[in-house]
Amino acid sequence: MKKTVKPTRKDFYMEIKKSPGRFLSILFIVALGVAFFSGIRASEPDMRLSGDSYFDDSRLMDIKALSTYGVTEKDVRAMEEVDGVALAEGAYSADFLYNTADEQQVIHVMSLQEHMNQVAVSKGKFPEKAGECLADDEAGFKIGDKIPLHSGTDDPVSDTLKTDTLEVVGLGNSPCYLSYGRGSATVGDGSVSAFLLVPEETFDMEVYTEVYLKVEGAEGLLAFTDAYEDRIQEVLAKVEDITEERAQVRRQDIIDEAKEEIDEAKEELAKGKAEADEELADAAREIADAEKKLADAKVQLADGRTQIENAKATLISKQAELDTARAQYASGMQQLSDGRVRYEDGKAQYESGKAQFEAEKLAAEAKIEAGRQELQAARQELDNGWALVSQMEQQIADMEAAPPLPDDPGYEAWLGALEELKGKVQETENVLNGQESVYAAGAAELDAAEAELNEAEAGLNAAKTELDAAEAELNAAAAELSGVPAQLDSGQAQINSGWSELYANEADLNSGEAEIAENEAKLADAKKDYEEGKKEAEAEIADAEKEIKEAEEELSDIELPKWYVYDRSTLIEYSGFGENAERLGAIGRVFPVLFFLVAALISLTSMTRMVEEQRTSIGTMKALGYSKGAIASKYMGYALLATVGGSVIGVLIGEKILPYIIVYAYGILYRHLPAILVPYQWSYAIMASGAAVFCTMFATIMACYRELTAQPAVLMRPPAPKNGRRVFMERIGIVWRHLNFTWKSTIRNLMRYKKRFFMTIFGIGGCMALMLVGFGLKDSCYEIAKLQYAEIQFYDGSVYLEPDVTKEQREEISDTLKDEKDVTRYIDANMQNITLVNGKKERAAYSCVFGNTKELPDFVNFHDRKSKEEYTLSDQGVIVSEKTAKLLGAEEGDTVEIKDEEKGNKKVLIEHICENYMGHYIYFTPAYYEKVYGEKPEYNSIFFSVKDDCTSKQMEEIGKHVLKLDGALSVSYTHDIEKQLDDMLRSLNLVIVVLIISAGMLAFVVLYNLNTVNIAERKRELATLKVLGFYNGEVAQYVYRENILLTFLGAVVGVVLGKFLHLFIIETVEVDSAMFGRNINLPSFLYSLLLTVGFSMLINGVMYFKLKRIDMVESLKSIE
């Protein structure tokens, strides 16, 4: 057998193909509805999940416990032993003050933990040693900043920390601080502005300040769920059970320790006494020494004086000596020059003598020479004579040598010859000798002349020598004299230096005298000090003795330490996170329902129309013998397919995008949420899809039912035309008569198609309402600053004073404010952070006491939000801000408590509840404050107002003036707070955009759908109008009139609906710290209306083309 597509099935597919618009419109509206429903519903668990995964990853603690006496290592171990506790870890924390250029901040310093509350470093590194810290990355610290800390109390920082300055080495965030809030503190202005994380060893404390616990099995549970809370409460109760015992142990320890300390103190006192005595003795001895030294010094000084006098005398005599020496030198110089003159004369004589002599000498020498030559010639002759003599003597000698014998004849001859010869020689010799003596006389004469000459020369030479000697003598004398001036100068210099030395010595001497005088004074002081010290030491000893005594007495008074055990809600913003998630849930339960309702109604109209259109076809099928089920199945299938398709699309897109956007929007508040988890929440998906399927199926069955029960014959005939009906308005003749016929028809039409009427009104109203909520949210949030500071708190700024401010300082500040010309008024106030308790509910609030109750209405206006009835503060009770009272669940006339862990809670009566938007306040009169606290309020701040035309700059100028004064701690301005608020509310913008877009989508789908159906139903009527000669525009007008009317009716409904929805949503989304306005401003109404009308016009524009396409031939056809 050939397999063929069943005709019914084919018909089914053809149906979808033929009318994709209808199919898609159902699909789309279902998708929208399901997406909104499941998406917004899923946001709640998704937000919790995102938070929980962060808490688990950072190993956030489950329970925190602390006691008034700190937590010992033993306590930590004991806690860990508790059943259900997985881990216990001790930690330190403390609050300090940090002075910046213009204000004082409170800094919360915590120790880094190894196992819990893991910190994420966003920049820089982990601190590794004491002195380093990881700073809060919201606080504006930079790496490398040095933060000097002050304790803010009488105890020094070193009591707690090893170092009082911390260097920022990294920035990061802690899971303990989810958002911007940093909690409160007991020092400074009471609100912590930043935290610092330091290595554990930075703390120098004996005991931990707190212990953190992790609960077994809690990590597997989703935070903020009941399962988690129950588990924690179970373990928390067990932990609380052991705190009693721990407290006892701790008390005993402290008593023991104290006893030991007292003993030690006693010992120390004894030692101190001895030491003090010794010290005093030393001091006395020292004073004596000093006195002696002083006397010695005086003696030395006198010596010095004498020495100086001596030296002065010496110097004066030396000067005299020097002066004589100088005179001698002058005379010596004179002599020298005289000697030189004489010498010059002698020299001149000598020169002339010498010249004469030289001339004589030459003549004498020539004579002498001539004499010598004569002598020489005489000598020659003499010598010759002497030579002849010698020859004759020779001949004699020869003849005597060879004498002949005396008998020899010749003898007589020879003798005769010899005798002769001898005679001759004799003779010659005589002559010669005569001559010789003449010669000798000549020679002598010559020699004498020569000697005379020599003698003259020698005389000259002697004179010369004498002259030379005189010269030498003169030179020596000159040389000697030339050295004298230098000597004289150096002598003078020596004398001068002698003087200056003398003067210096004299000055020394004088200063020495002064010193002595000083030392004498010091000595006197020292003596006085000594006396005082002695007295003081005695007093101290007495005090110490008293203290010890007191301590001994106190020992018996030591109370049990108080233990506090908290769960995670003690963390700042933790509960807020959970509440925000819950709020989302609340929105998710209401908001999407609107969408869902519209979606269901849309599918109902679409399916009804479809079934009606196919009346004939249904009749034919019936006539052919198809069962009701088989016929209905086509429509059911059609609706089912569209719905399931739409649901799938809606779930897939809606559950991813919407929670992401919403959690992301909250991420502006919870900045450190590392990841946004948006898993599919199948329960919501199934819930939404199931509801969608149910609605459309139900609508379809209802539509089919009527047709299916009819007889086929009836079905194949055209339906009886619907009867025109008079409407209520016709009774008002005046109005009715003035309407033209198209208007009449329009109005009757509206009344006739009731389903469409309500659907459209609901759709447009819903759209309008959503937009109104969107814009209204913005109004409510942005308005609060204006309302708060224009209608409730009129002051423009406040000056906070130092905790230890004196009366004079306060007056000075007041006077400064009085002198500022822009300041119109000011008032003393006491501002304190307190915690209000009503039953189990707790809220932090500011307690305010104003110094002057009469002037108070100029600063704060107390009135009821709704009735605007004004209240005045009385001494019978307090006025509490509205939101505070609401959160506490308290009403006028109720009594609530102010938490005081040390002295017990204090009861206050709420006399009135006043309108207030920002923060929580509880207002006292000074008298009532005194009644409650038992002490007068200390005014720690001054509120002031400025002239209206005073700019913020001028105001800051005033602040600067005030801050210069001692005693002024900080100044805050309301315009700063307004700005902060704006930042905080930015996160809402995204939600508002989502609302407006979805509202637009809703409006579009609804209007499009309804108009399409409307036109399809009235094709014939419209065609007739065309045949009658209505222009396209007029035909369109005929239809538009209805739309416009419906749009405005819808808008009116939307205004009402929007008001309620807005109120509901405001109440669910508003944060605890502020009350949002309940107002929607006129522009928001206008914007919403314009947008709604705009959407409506857009649809009308689209419809125009549909209308234009209507064929006039339709009018000729028989009625189907």
Place this chain on the structure above:
Amino acid sequence: MDGFVSLKDVKKIYKMGEVEIMAAAGIDFDIKEGEFAVVVGPSGAGKTTVLNILGGMDTATKGQVLVDGRNIARYSQKQLTAYRRDDIGFVFQFYNLIPNLTALENVELALQICKDPMDAREVMEEVGLGERLDNFPAQLSGGEQQRVSIARALAKNPKLLLCDEPTGALDYNTGKAILKLLQDTCRNKGMTVVLITHNLAIAPMADRVIKIKNGRVSSITENPHPVSVETIEW
């Protein structure tokens, strides 16, 4: 000589994909002013096409359509609408009254847009519905509804009254009464009436009978002595 209404070689061709359907294959006829003309022919002969073209609801593919000397065949959509609203009175087979308006209001609806209307009440009196002014269409019988429809058409004071099978949905007697009303209107007011029907039996009451077959005029018969409707039986 041209008549008050004159069709000259009017052709209308519908294109259905690749197939061309010739609904009017060259129609020629003239109708004089004040005449009661009946266009007859079997279904599918092209009667409705003639009506549509003459009524300004459709345009001729070819040829001239002169009404009171103006060639509406060349009119734009806007001109055609103006033509419909000022020159034509239309009587539908299924009356096509606006269900939400009373009988009187239905008439007034048409008057609201026209230049030189008659008084609605008077016209209603004329068509014999003086007593039922404030009834809604659903409260009226078929004949009464058709009377309202005729009143609506007449009140506009049109040049031409076009009636599309005005008795098609009515019983014999009512149909006759309606025809009588139309004939009287023609006679008394000098209104040019064009009546389109498949019922050849009513031809004797017309001044001119135009028979159409297969998209062409098969014959035009002028009837010098039309009879009153009452005398006709079918």
